[in-house]
Amino acid sequence: MAALSRLSPREQVDFTFLKTKLALTDGNLGAHIVTLEQAGYIAVEKAFVARKPKTFVGITAAGRRAFEGHVAALTSILNPS
Amino acid sequence: MQLSSEEAARALAAIEASRETMRSAIRAHRGHYHLWLWGLVWIAMAMLAEFGGLAGIRLFRWVSVAGIAGSVLIGLLQSREIRSPLDKRFFGVLVAVVFFAALGPLVLRASPDNQGVFAYCGLVAMLCDVIAGLWFDTYLLWLGLVVAALILVGLFCFHSLFWWWIAIFGGGSMIVTGFYIRYFWR
Numbered sequence: 001m002a003a004l005s006r007l008s009p010r011e012q013v014d015f016t017f018l019k020t021k022l023a024l025t026d027g028n029l030g031a032h033i034v035t036l037e038q039a040g041y042i043a044v045e046k047a048f049v050a051r052k053p054k055t056f057v058g059i060t061a062a063g064r065r066a067f068e069g070h071v072a073a074l075t076s077i078l079n080p081s
Numbered sequence: 082m083q084l085s086s087e088e089a090a091r092a093l094a095a096i097e098a099s100r101e102t103m104r105s106a107i108r109a110h111r112g113h114y115h116l117w118l119w120g121l122v123w124i125a126m127a128m129l130a131e132f133g134g135l136a137g138i139r140l141f142r143w144v145s146v147a148g149i150a151g152s153v154l155i156g157l158l159q160s161r162e163i164r165s166p167l168d169k170r171f172f173g174v175l176v177a178v179v180f181f182a183a184l185g186p187l188v189l190r191a192s193p194d195n196q197g198v199f200a201y202c203g204l205v206a207m208l209c210d211v212i213a214g215l216w217f218d219t220y221l222l223w224l225g226l227v228v229a230a231l232i233l234v235g236l237f238c239f240h241s242l243f244w245w246w247i248a249i250f251g252g253g254s255m256i257v258t259g260f261y262i263r264y265f266w267r
Contacts, residue, residue, distance in 0.1 A: 002099035006107055010165045013103075017162035021102050049161050056164065071096060077089035 001067045004042060004059040012045060012056035033057060041066055110163040114155045122148035173215045181208040184233070192236055196243040200236045203251065204229055220266075224258050 003022055007013060019029045036042040041063030045056045059067070084092070125144050129137030181204055188200045207229040214222025228251055235246035 002096040003103040006100050006103040007163070008165065010168075011107075012164055012166065013106075014162040014164075017106070021106050022099060045166075054161075071093070074084070074089045074093050074096075077084055078086055078093070 001036065001041065001059070001063065001070075004057065005064060005067050007059055009061070009064075010058070012043075012058040015055040015057060018057060036063065039063075039066075107163060110159070114159070115152055118151045118155065119148055170215045174212050177208060177211045177215070181205070181211075181229070184229075188233070188236060192240065196236060196240060199243075199247065200232050203232045203247070207232070220258065220262065224254065228254050 003018060004013065015029070015033070018024075019026065022029070024032075033042065033044060037044050041060060043058050043060050045058070047054055047056060122144055126141050129140050129144070131137075133140070184204055185201055188204065189197050191197065192200065207225040210221045210225030210228070214220065214225055231250045231254065232247070235243050235250065239246045
């Protein structure tokens with residue numbers, strides 16, 4: 001979610017690229033994506049690029065809100081008002 | 082779940098690390114190559130005009146063609162790991178704007194009189210109709226295209242009858258469409 005939160009609202013990132021950048025395994029990232037997609041926090045789209053199947057992942061508005069809430073909650077633990 | 086401040090700090094640091102990784106990846110995929118290219122194209126055109134005068138200005142179209150070819154090439158070579166799916170309506174608006182923008186100078190050069198100015202203003206209004214049609218309701222798109230075509234036909238083929246033409250076919254088209262929408266639209 002942290003990585004996806006950097007994307008613009010309409011941007012999507014390739015699954016393999018994300019996996020490499022975050023140094024995750026297929027299974028690990030795949031499990032994260034399934035859970036987050038079921039929660040409505042990310043949107044997954046499958047497409048053919050140069051005749052090869054690719055999976056693209058983007059963050060939804062709900063996902064962005066939830067992530068920002070999570071960061072705010074963590075920050076409030078560090079800086080209680 | 083209660084987190085200690087150390088755990089929260091670690092979580093925030095992990096988040097920031099992921100975001101930074103993604104930030105640098107996104108930076109590498111943005112359109113900076115296109116901006117560099119078109120910056121150079123504009124500099125080249127300005128310098129051609131400054132030092133080459135009219136002969137330099139005549140080269141603008143070739144410099145533009147080179148820029149467009151360069152942009153297409155960059156687009157083809159750019160990796161596709163991060164993408165923004167193209168909204169067809171947005172693409173349609175771009176095409177409409179470029180098309181109508183190209184008509185403007187054509188109309189004003191060919192007919193630098195009141196008819197030409199009216200035709201230009203009418204085309205701008207029809208561009209708005211076309212965009213509204215792409216976004217909201219198809220009839221506006223067709224109305225915009227048909228009336229724009231009628232304006233051009235009137236201006237170039239029936240210049241001496243232009244005002245009658247506009248009254249009957251331009252204004253008439255809109256009124257007829259209004260009646261159609263009010264009474265027959267399903």
